[in-house]
Amino acid sequence: MSFLAITRATLAKDIRLEWRSKDAINAMLFFSLLVVVIFSFAFDPTAEESRRIAGGLVWVAFLFAAIVALNQTWARELRNQVLDAYRVSPAPATPLFIAKAFGNFIFVAVLEALMTPLFVAFYKLRPLGPSWQLIPIAVLGTWALVVNGTFFAAMSLRTRAREIMLPLLLFPLSIPALLGMVNSTAAVLTGETSPTFWIALLVAYDVVFTTACLLMFEAVLEAE
Amino acid sequence: MKRGFTILAIVTAVLLSFALYAALVIAPTEQTMGNVQRIFYYHVPSAWVAFELFLINFIASVFYLVRRSAKADILALVTAEVGVVFCTVVLITGPIWARPVWGIWWTWDLRLTLTLVLWLIYVSYLVLRRFSTSSQTPLLAAVLAVFGALDVPLVYFSIWFFRTQHPAPVIGGGGSLDPRMGWVLLYNWIAFMCLAWLVCWTRYRLEVAQRAVHEVEAMQSLMEGTR
Amino acid sequence: MSETQSTPVVVADGLIKQFGRFAALRGVTGEFAAGKLYVILGDNGAGKTTLLRTIAGLAHATRGVISVLGFAHINEARSQIGYMAHPSLLYDEMSGMENLRYFSELYGIPAADVDKKCRDAINAVKLDPDLDRPVGQYSQGMRQRMSLARALLNDPKLLLLDEPFSNVDARSAAEMAVLVAQARDRGKTVFVVTHQPAQLEAYADEFIWMELGRIVDRTATRGGRQ
Numbered sequence: 231m232s233f234l235a236i237t238r239a240t241l242a243k244d245i246r247l248e249w250r251s252k253d254a255i256n257a258m259l260f261f262s263l264l265v266v267v268i269f270s271f272a273f274d275p276t277a278e279e280s281r282r283i284a285g286g287l288v289w290v291a292f293l294f295a296a297i298v299a300l301n302q303t304w305a306r307e308l309r310n311q312v313l314d315a316y317r318v319s320p321a322p323a324t325p326l327f328i329a330k331a332f333g334n335f336i337f338v339a340v341l342e343a344l345m346t347p348l349f350v351a352f353y354k355l356r357p358l359g360p361s362w363q364l365i366p367i368a369v370l371g372t373w374a375l376v377v378n379g380t381f382f383a384a385m386s387l388r389t390r391a392r393e394i395m396l397p398l399l400l401f402p403l404s405i406p407a408l409l410g411m412v413n414s415t416a417a418v419l420t421g422e423t424s425p426t427f428w429i430a431l432l433v434a435y436d437v438v439f440t441t442a443c444l445l446m447f448e449a450v451l452e453a454e
Numbered sequence: 455m456k457r458g459f460t461i462l463a464i465v466t467a468v469l470l471s472f473a474l475y476a477a478l479v480i481a482p483t484e485q486t487m488g489n490v491q492r493i494f495y496y497h498v499p500s501a502w503v504a505f506e507l508f509l510i511n512f513i514a515s516v517f518y519l520v521r522r523s524a525k526a527d528i529l530a531l532v533t534a535e536v537g538v539v540f541c542t543v544v545l546i547t548g549p550i551w552a553r554p555v556w557g558i559w560w561t562w563d564l565r566l567t568l569t570l571v572l573w574l575i576y577v578s579y580l581v582l583r584r585f586s587t588s589s590q591t592p593l594l595a596a597v598l599a600v601f602g603a604l605d606v607p608l609v610y611f612s613i614w615f616f617r618t619q620h621p622a623p624v625i626g627g628g629g630s631l632d633p634r635m636g637w638v639l640l641y642n643w644i645a646f647m648c649l650a651w652l653v654c655w656t657r658y659r660l661e662v663a664q665r666a667v668h669e670v671e672a673m674q675s676l677m678e679g680t681r
Numbered sequence: 682m683s684e685t686q687s688t689p690v691v692v693a694d695g696l697i698k699q700f701g702r703f704a705a706l707r708g709v710t711g712e713f714a715a716g717k718l719y720v721i722l723g724d725n726g727a728g729k730t731t732l733l734r735t736i737a738g739l740a741h742a743t744r745g746v747i748s749v750l751g752f753a754h755i756n757e758a759r760s761q762i763g764y765m766a767h768p769s770l771l772y773d774e775m776s777g778m779e780n781l782r783y784f785s786e787l788y789g790i791p792a793a794d795v796d797k798k799c800r801d802a803i804n805a806v807k808l809d810p811d812l813d814r815p816v817g818q819y820s821q822g823m824r825q826r827m828s829l830a831r832a833l834l835n836d837p838k839l840l841l842l843d844e845p846f847s848n849v850d851a852r853s854a855a856e857m858a859v860l861v862a863q864a865r866d867r868g869k870t871v872f873v874v875t876h877q878p879a880q881l882e883a884y885a886d887e888f889i890w891m892e893l894g895r896i897v898d899r900t901a902t903r904g905g906r907q
Binding site for chain 2: 699702743
């Protein structure tokens with residue numbers, strides 16, 4: 231049985247399930263739309279200020295919305311206890327993690343692609359720095375959110391009050407990633423500073439935690 | 455064992471009472487900050503002790519992951535709990551000092567923020583332990599502790615870069631530190647370490663006893679209906 | 682006791698499983714020979730499901746040793762175990778074939794054989810492989826059978842079935858009992874946890890009675906091989 235085949239099959243299955251139910255993406259979209267609107271009322275910034283704070287607003291909205299997707303990924307596996315069907319099979323645990331993380335990455339990336347134009351319109355954003363840099367920042371930042379998010383969502387399966395446990399476990403650890411995303415985005419939007427340090431930080435965060443998640447996922451999955 | 459515990463308790467009591475005297479009387483009054491600076495003799499040792507406990511927690515967690523030793527797990531639990539208490543003391547005494555001296559309760563400087571983040575991580579660690587329904591809570595907790603430890607350098611560098619304009623270090627920065635102040639600080643640190651050790655030891659024994667009780671109860675439920 | 686010519690499929694020695702202070706298994710010991718149909722009976726909370734999950738490697742015994750199919754570590758035995766739980770273990774939003782195709786990937790069934798294997802498994806439980814309805818819209822009986830098809834997909838040597846006849850109409854239950862007996866006749870070892878022993882009266886090789894987390898009685902029947 232090939233590692234890659236299992237990953238691919240699991241990812242395809244998750245995307246198919248999401249496509250049919252649209253549980254996660256609808257909730258995420260509406261949720262982040264609400265956040266954008268509420269932030270727009272809460273802060274009434276001028277164009278100059280908005281450049282400075284938009285990085286934070288965007289990523290906080292995505293972070294909250296990502297929680298919805300992250301909780302959904304494992305909720306899907308709890309219905310009819312399908313997760314047991316995976317655990318009883320000879321398939322190793324790691325492909326399951328990789329597929330879930332990639333799946334979440336795709337869902338959150340779709341959300342970001344749909345929400346970004348809205349943000350730009352609401353806050354009249356026009357990046358003063360090199361805007362192509364926003365793409366690697368978005369990729370690295372999203373991965374930083376979903377890799378630990380997928381891991382800790384799996385861990386919170388083993389707790390009471392599963393859905394509330396995820397943010398409690400995830401947010402404290404995500405602080406450096408959040409700083410990285412917010413500041414690099416702000417750096418590009420304002421064009422005042424260079425985002426290089428923050429991008430490097432995100433790379434380091436991604437590498438460290440992806441490795442840690444891959445090493446420890448099996449233990450967490452089996453810890454029922 | 456029991457004797458050692460009693461001795462430690464007495465030593466701690468003596469050290470702590472003298473520590474209070476040293477901090478309030480022996481140490482000279484700081485020229486610019488005045489008497490409020492004396493809170494440092496509690497604040498700084500608490501911080502050092504908290505960090506030491508978190509370090510022990512990390513080592514014990516790794517040891518647990520490698521060996522699955524129940525003792526390492528109890529040690530990790532105990533150091534996290536006591537560490538959070540000391541860390542809370544740091545976070546409370548800090549602003550009490552900062553308000554009159556800096557004129558603000560809080561600033562996002564490197565050490566403050568790092569302490570706060572550590573506190574958050576370890577509170578989430580304790581929450582996980584409490585809310586876990588898994589029969590392998592120690593394993594989950596150890597994994598979280600390792601993740602937390604991996605996070606610390608990243609937090610450090612991000613805040614270091616974020617707040618390059620943070621106020622210069624207050625302690626050990628200039629020559630303003632009276633040697634007597636240094637001695638009192640060191641002495642208080644030792645006293646606080648003894649206190650932490652004592653509390654951890656008590657908590658450790660309590661946890662061991664509690665687990666033994668659970669074991670007996672579990673054995674009793676196993677025996678039910680044998681005849 | 683009949684002489685055991687083959688090595689036992691499941692050997693349990695002093696299995697204890699605790700959930701906090703509650704002990705679901707309180708010392709299960711026993712050997713179970715290959716090619717037999719075992720029916721596990723007992724009240725709710727007797728530990729039947731936990732025993733089945735422990736054999737399947739889904740629950741890990743707090744104490745005691747279990748070896749399955751001769752392997753000390755369950756991971757090596759997994760490809761030869763088929764497990765059917767009380768919930769369906771199927772994705773409600775996908776059709777039967779889609780479900781089975783996904784699970785065949787997990788068992789490393791070669792791509793060329795996947796379609797045939799899935800069709801065979803579905804045909805074997807007397808369902809239509811071309812039924813394009815999501816499993817969530819199946820009747821309870823159909824879902825149970827699809828669930829059995831999933832458990833049979835990898836042609837396991839050891840089949841573990843938890844309440845396969847619950848919430849199923851009498852005819853379906855009788856049909857499934859025949860399927861289970863056929864699996865045994867093809868050389869598989871089958872464990873069935875059930876509240877309806879009558880369904881398997883005619884086929885079982887042995888009844889295993891559980892009470893308070895222990896095996897209290899094992900009665901061989903002549904039902905299996907006359």
